[in-house]
Amino acid sequence: MIRKLFKFPGGIHPPQHKYESSSAPIEKAAIPRRLILPLHQHIGEPAEPIVSVGERVLKGQKLARATGYVSAPVHASSSGMVVAIEDRPIAHPSGLSDTCIIVETDGQDEWAERTPFGDYRSADASQLRNAIRSAGIVGLGGAGFPSYIKLNPTSGKAIDTLIINGAECEPYITCDDRLMRERATEIIAGIHIIRHAVQARAVVIAIEDNKPNAHAAMTQAASDTDFEVLQVPTLYPQGGEKQLIKVITGRECPSDGLPFQIGIVVHNVATAAAIHRAIALGEPLISRIVTVTGDGVRQRRNMDVLIGTPFNNLLDQCGGTTPDLNRVIMGGPMMGFALKKECVPVVKTTNCILAATQDNVAPPSYVMPCIRCGACAEACPVSLLPQQLYWFARAKEFDRAQDHHLFDCIECGCCAYVCPSNIPLVHYYRYAKSEIWAQEREKEKADLARQRHDHRQSRIELAKVEKEARMAKKRAALKAAEAKKKAAAAAGNEPEANTKQDEIKAAIARAKVKKAQSDGAPKNTDNLTPAQQKKVDEAKARRAAAKAQESQQD
DSSP states (O other), X not given: OOOOOXXXXXXXXXXXXXXXXXXXXXXXXXXXXXXXXXXXXXXXXXXXXXXXXXXXEOBTOEEEEXXXXXXXXXXXXXXXXXXXXEEEEOSOTTOOEEEEEEEEEOSOOOBXXXXXXXXXGGXXXXXHHHHHHHTXXXXXXXXXXXXXXXXXXXXXXXXXEEEEEEOOOSTTOOHHHXXXXXXXXXXXXXXXXXXXXXXXXXXXXXXXXXXXXXHHHHHHHTXXXXXXXXXXXXXXXXXXXXXXXXXXXXXXXXXXXXXGGGXXXXXXXXXXXXXXXXXXXXXXXXXXXXXXXXXXXXXXXXXEEETTOBHHHHHHHTTOBOTTEEEEEESOTTTOEEOSOTTOBOOTXXXXXXEEETTTSOOOOOOOOOOOOOHHHHHOXXXXXHHHXXXXXXXXXXXXXXXXXXXXXXXXXXXXXXXXXXXXXXXXXXXXXXXXXXXXXXXXXXXXXXXXXXXXXXXXXXXXXXXXXXXXXXXXXXXXXXXXXXXXXXXXXXXOOXXXXXXXXXXXXXXXXXXXXHTSSOSSOTTOXXXXXXXXXXXXXXXXXXXXXXXXXX
């Protein structure tokens, strides 16, 4: 069957630079002296450490557990000793640090006990998802969304199509290409597991037509299945989830919706291979294929890398960097970001390390005023109005930016790539998004503070009302008692209650009695020592002399 392909709007054809790294087989990277394992390697809440400093850990052992529904655990990539749990620089555009578990490897690479899942076809889907979650598997195509969530559609809508994304559209990146060429059977086995979990009716494996060898390998591996291995045109950003859905099915995801709402689930080929290893071999996600490329590194290749390996360690294994190295980028030139330091670790979402020279990336150009040419709108794959978003972000009119669907922007960089004025459009969109998120967080804090204040005021008012009710009840009881006494006195059955003057006299009398008692014999004067008795006698003599003197003066 020849499937009709559709086209998403916009898109560009940047230079590919794929051959430089895709021509050689995958090589296994060496175990580094130290592994740096960030607790936050995925979308959602960071993991929580369950090991302590000084503890020896084994390869595949869980080091940190998931702390929420959208979270994923972290495992040891090799055996060794936990030497620190502290903040270290991580791969992030901000260049900031985050909490990491530092493992000093022992070179033994000793595995913890591995327990394969068994026959997944006869297992409950929820058990299968829990096993995938426990293995710490997240989307390896870039975003890092916990994979088990995608295997649990909550809309109640049946999944019609499972799409396996092998497009790998960004320039320079070839890790999925080599994975499909060399480990196609693992990918197919993982697809079977995913299909069973989501009960998809059809499976489509999409590969861009600039990867003929990968297409041939996947076609051969899927020959005994009903999977459709499909070539799609080479066009950036073809590998975007919503763009790939549009090309294959002609359907469009809602603006604020997810693919499962239209009966589709999308997973990356590397994610499928990782799911196979987790279920069939009992191996958590502790390594991944990383493309090391760019003119700034001497040997360009794809490497099977332990998660937590520092970038500079990998660059050294590839012959080191060249003198004309300009910057090190995690990801590709379109959606990647430059690193502040080269000591940051490989994480689950690291698909490429681009050692770029000045020739590999567009040099910083003088930013000129927008000429309203409309090229950005023509290139946008989401049919947005980049020019309007730019003006609203620049003017800090964030409400109007949201009205123009700012959060539909996938930050692919097509608009900035074609802009003749060299305006860094994506930077403005990221700035606007971060400001909106910050404002929403502040609003949530203010709303919470207001709720707490309102609850406190309600408690105070309630306590005041309750106190008034108690006092009124007490006053009513006293009035009733007084009226009863007066009625009894008037009837001659009981003497009239004491007046206030009588009560005062009685109190004075009680005070005189108490004073007389205190003026009596001193207490605690038995069994005194001679020295104590002498002091008592001296005190008595002084008091007697004082009284005598007062009498003489009178």
